[in-house]
Amino acid sequence: MKPSGVDPLVAAARGAPAESVLVVTGAGISLASGIPTFRGTDPGAVWANEVMEKGTRAFFKRAPDESWQIYLRRFELARGAQPNPAHLALVEWEAWQAQQGRGFAIVTQNVDSLHERAGSRALVKVHGSLDKARCTARGCKLGPPRGTVPLESVDFGAFHADPSPETVPHCPACGSRLRPHILWFDENYTEHEGYEIERVFALARQARLVVFIGTSFSVGATEHIRAIAGKRGARMFSIDPVNASPAKDIETVTARAEELLPELMHVLSSKG
Structure with missing residues (x-):
């Protein structure tokens, strides 16, 4: 029909x-x-399971390791979807x-x-995109687009072995921390x-x-x-x-x- x-x-x-x-x-x-959606009624809706404050640059600055763990879980889920x-x-x-x-x-x-x-x-x-990471330094020459790299090119070995602010991956070009290439709620x-x-x-x-x-x-x-x-x-x-x-x-x-x-x-x- x-x-x-x-x-x-x-x-x-x-x-x-x-x-x-x-x-x-x-x-x-x-x-x-x-x-899962963000604001939907489906049981796995992200909005129901992740507090809004965690999807922010401010939270990344406070807890970059926890922020990366959240987005790596989402990346794995998305990578397995068709x-x-x-x-x-x-x-x-x-x-x-x-x-x-x-x-x-x-x-x-x-x-x-x-x-x-x-x-x-x-x-x-x-x-933005879950399959990319981005340098936190605004003037970084990595890319294009500016400061971005494919997530799968980033070495998360040390981070997976011991998740902490110290083991968060760093930019191969300038040494600054890498972040998810995602528009956060406190950004424009x-x-x-x-x-x-x-x-x-x-x-x-x-x-x-x-x-x-x-x-x-x-x-x-x-x-x-x-x-x-x-x-x-x-x-x-x-x-x-x-x-x-x-x-x-x-x-x-x-x-x-x-x-x-x-x-x-x-x-x-x-x-x-």
Whole structure:
């Protein structure tokens, strides 16, 4: 049976002008891959198990070893997950848009690597990425992007053997401590060029169709995108099995993305 809500999305996708389709994904899209959300109702929701203060730069300064232990656990969980049908359908949508000569991009709030592993190319990770570490020294020449290295290139041997502030890995270029390449709650989007917030603003200005997937609309990026795209007359949808959209200008589709998006692509592809 065809998921409810797919027809308006099909019509919007087929009728979107050439400028761009912008998809904004939150933690809900990765839930079907086994990665807990932050603010969701799922039993493993991070919000219910990690206090907000631990996701901050201030906490890293106080307890860098405990901070790294938290993020290494999350990295291991994310590394073991696989892209689900929603991620794969977005890859198909990107290809379909290209065939039509139209733009397409994803802005994800997620720090897992499921979009990349599924094959998405036009992707902005506005909150950073679990698979990267970053030097804490602002002037460090490591990178690009500035100060970043793949997490798997970092030697955590001594840290795993004896987790402590002294064994937290250090930058191979300047010797400063390495930190997770994650936007923390007490930081802002201009903190690092790797978050590409200016590109996010540009994509929102270009978009004529914006589809939010699995987001609680509780972070700044979604509000910026909604405000910018809405002001320019974009049609906006929110796909979520539970959460209603927070604004009248966003149409709610109550469905699971891993069910709705493959059906969307089936209908789009069959109609050319």
